[in-house]
Structure formats: structure tokens, C-alpha cells
Amino acid sequence: MKIKSNSPSSDEVGFRFLWDSERSYVAAAIEISGITKRFGEFEALRGVDLRIEQGEFFALLGPNGAGKSTLINLLAGLLQPTSGNIRIMGHDVQTDYQRARSALGVVPQELVFDPFFNVREMLRFQAGYFGRGPENDAWVDEVIEGLGLTDKAHTNMRKLSGGMKRRALIAQALAHKPPVIVLDEPTAGVDVELRQMLWAFIQKLNQQGHTIILTTHYLEEAETLCERVAMMKQGRIVALDTTRALLKSHAAKQLSLRLAGALPTQLQSLLKQQNGDEVVLALSELSQVEMVLSVLREANVAIQDMQLQEADLEDVFLNLVGNQKGAQA
């Protein structure tokens, strides 16, 4: 078990610390053990194990139908697992569901809202369901301001634009100040301004000690924000590592060249793509550049243009799970 020291910021978000008899440790934000979920004959999750530590900014990626939303619904208690168990901040989502749910804030993927109330009322109700009263109003105001909803705080939910509804939806998940926040594709179909505002606010929460779990279609967001990434495919986790390690181990660098002659046969094994005199070579290490240049020099093939591209998370994603056409995160 990974040992973490108590940080002052943890107290700010009301984390619960668990202790054993020999040494103190902080419970994992999320601990998933052997989870399977069947819908009739279809097996949506096939034995998923995952541990996310407190304070992490974690990405859960995978193509549509990989099982991400099923896993999130199991975390939230909206679905019951076929087998296995899940703990949130040390509390089992089945047997100790009240504490587990109190520790969790989930932003649903669908744009849902209650048409009877305004934004501030909805946030207060949501906090109230979790036992938070007027003492929580300052936090509700902070969320409203942080997500740019101040002007709309007294506007009825049904009168908000799509982007504003999305902000209100995110605010609802944060209303009770949960230590673990799950964002299920929060930026789907929203403008750049909201995305930047949202990520600035979420990063601030993460710095204060909140654990963030993110699923997104925008892989560059996951690459920029998340320290660790899990990639799912057909109900299984196929990759789980730090973003940096995944980029290093799975993604090749790309060397794009425009040549004055034919590509020498020694370099054919590196060829990834060719379009006329333009070739793209896949390199596993930077040192291979020198070898490529040397072979071209010996073959008297002149280089008219050259570009070296770093691999990104999309390359890793396509490499691991994106063999199917139209794969998405």
C-alpha cells in the first residue's frame, strides 16, 4: 500500500483518514477490486482493478463502449456491480454507501437540470442533501464565482444557455465540497472560454487536495492536466501509468522528411507513411535521428525539409486502443 503523509490541505476538504494498528495511512481516494458488470449476456466490465490516490489528477480514457461510464456509474452507486467491490475514501459503495457518496461529486455526461429552481437554489438543495446547511453558502458562492455563474445565480435553470447549463451541472457536483470529484466528459460541446475557466477552477481544487478523475474526448486536456492515465478497452484496463511513462514507453517520435531521392532500403523498416517525396519515419529513440541522417548521407539522398515531432497521448491511445476506426476517448 502506498504510504502518504497527511498534508495540511487535506483538512480543508474534510478528508477522512483511516488508520490501521501498525502505521497510519491515508485511504485511497478510489479503490476498485475485481469489478465485473454484466448486462444480460453483455459483459461491460471484466475484472477491473484500479487504485487512485488522494490528491491525484487522473484520466480515464477509452473508446466509446470501453466501460468508462459503467465504471463511473458503479462508483456513484447508480449501478450495482455483478462482482467485486469499490471503496471511496475507504468506504464501500455498497455497505457504507452514505459515507462513500458523501465523499464523491459526480458531473454527469448528460445535460440534466431541474426546471423549477434557479441556480443558487439548486446548489443549496444539492448541498443540503449531503447534510450541508447555511454554513456551506460561502462555498456555494465560491463555486458560482469560480465557474462564472455569478450573473446567472438567480436565473431559472431552464432559461440558461447550453454552456451555462453545463457550468451549473458542474457546480452541482461540487456543491457539497466533495474530496473526490468525477468529471465525465465535462467539456463535451463547450466553448474555449468555459474550458479554460473550468480547468483553472478544477486545477485550483486539485491543488487544495481534491482528487480529480476525468474522462474526456480531448486527449490534449488529459495530457496537460493529468498525472496518471488509465486506458480502457472492451471492459478492461489495458494501460495504467503516469502520463510521462506512457508517452515514453508506447509512443514513437516521428521524423518527417522531404527527400530529393528514393528512401534507402536500410530505412524501409522505419517507414510509417509516404506521400510522394515526403516520408514519415517512426523512431523509438532520439539517437536514431543520427543513424537516419548518416544512411541518407551515404546514399547521397539530399534532404529538402525535415521536421521532428514529439509523440502525444493521442499516439499512445491509438497505439493501445485505437486500432478500430473512429475510436474516441
Added chain:
Amino acid sequence: MKWLNPFFWLDDKVSPRWRGVYTLFKKELLRFWRVAFQTIASPILTALLYLLIFSHVLESHVKVYDQVSYTAFLVPGLMMMSLLQNAFANSSSSLIQSKVMGNIVFLLLTPINTLEFFAAFLAASMIRGLLVGLSIYLVALCFVSVPTVYPGWIIAFALLGSALLGTFGIIAGIWADKFDQMAAFQNFVIMPLTFLSGVFYSIHSLPPFWQAVSQLNPFFYMIDGFRYGFFGHGDVSPWLSLAVVGSFLLALAWLCLKMLKSGYKLRS
């Protein structure tokens, strides 16, 4: 705008342990209060139209109990009918709307337990039903004198009836997936049972076969027991009505709690 929130004096006083159920109850109450024209005023008007039309047409033709005019006889029946229909409508419409619009997820994500969920929806439904019933009584007093011989029975059957239909509404709201299923439930179950329960007549005026059929209708016992509280006369003993209504309430509450606990149609 404090009048929009009748709870402003209570908000600071509720302990965190009870705040979840209190908030849900408050939200359910405000939900119908915000559209009071539709949820309170409209059923009162409908009941008064029934009262005016039926009493005008039948007052001189129908005599049910000695020394009780037909118009006075109608008032408790119309009160109870509206009370039952509105208690049912409150919980059922709130749940089906939340399910169809998807915002039920905000409730399902919370630590509110089965009993609290049930209690909050039930209490709000009962209050709407009682509010409509009481309003009809107060407005009817402008037109006709209605005695209250046994107020205890009136209160007991008003509470039990609103609780029974509030519970029935939660069950229907959980079961129905679409608005038309809910409309079918209302039009083919609730409406016939209320209209055929003795709202407009005493079952003693029916042929023996239909008297026997009426006694299989639990709504009959709610209305008859309620009316007994006003006039001291009923078609059956109020104790029998109490036993039937109480048993039905316990059975439906048990079923409703079981559905909620298992996550039927809410958590799969």
C-alpha cells in the same frame, strides 16, 4: 422574496443528520408551491364546479341522510376526492418528471437513505393533498353549512388517505418510464376508483351487486370514514374503514420501501 420560501425560519435550526431529508421535503414542497395556481387553485376550482353543478341539478332529487342536504353530503366526498388525487399527483408527477428529464440522478447520488427518500416525498404529497382538501372545505362553507360531528375521524382519514395516495404516487412514479404510462395509471386506475367510491352517492342507493363491488374498492372506505367524521353517519363502521385503509397503507408502504431499497427502475 422570503414569502417564496416558507422555511426561512427553519433553515438554520435543522441538524446535519436530518438536513438531507429536510432539504428533499422542502424542495418537494416548494416544487408544487411555485406552481400553486396549477397545483392548488386549479383542483379547488374543479371541485367547486362539481359542487355547484351537482348540487344545482340533484339537490331536490336526492336525499341521502336525514337532516343532511345533498349539497352538504357532497362536500366531504369532493374534499376527499381532491385530497386523494392531489396527494397522488404530487409524488407521481415529481418522480416521473425527474426520471424523464434525468435530474433524478442528483438525488440518487446523495447519501439520502430509502426511508428518508420515502418520508420526504410522502410528507410533501400529504401536505398538498391536505391543503387542497382544507381549501375546498373553507370555500364550500361560503355556500353550504357542513357539520363536523367527529373531528378526530376527519383528521384521521384525511391523514391516512393522503398518506395512502402519496405512497401510491411514489410507486407509480418509480414504475412508470413515460408520461403516457403515468397518464394511463391516473385515468384507468385512480380516476375510476375515486369516482366509483361514493363521492357523489351513498352505496346504499346502488343495487346489491354493485354495493358488494363498491366494498372491494379501498377508496370507498377512505371517503366513507371521512364522511362519517362530518355527519356521524356512514355506509359502514368507521372502525372497519380505519382497518381497511390502515392495512392498505401498510401494504403499499412496505411495497414502496422494498422497491426503493432494491433500486427497482432507479438503480440497475
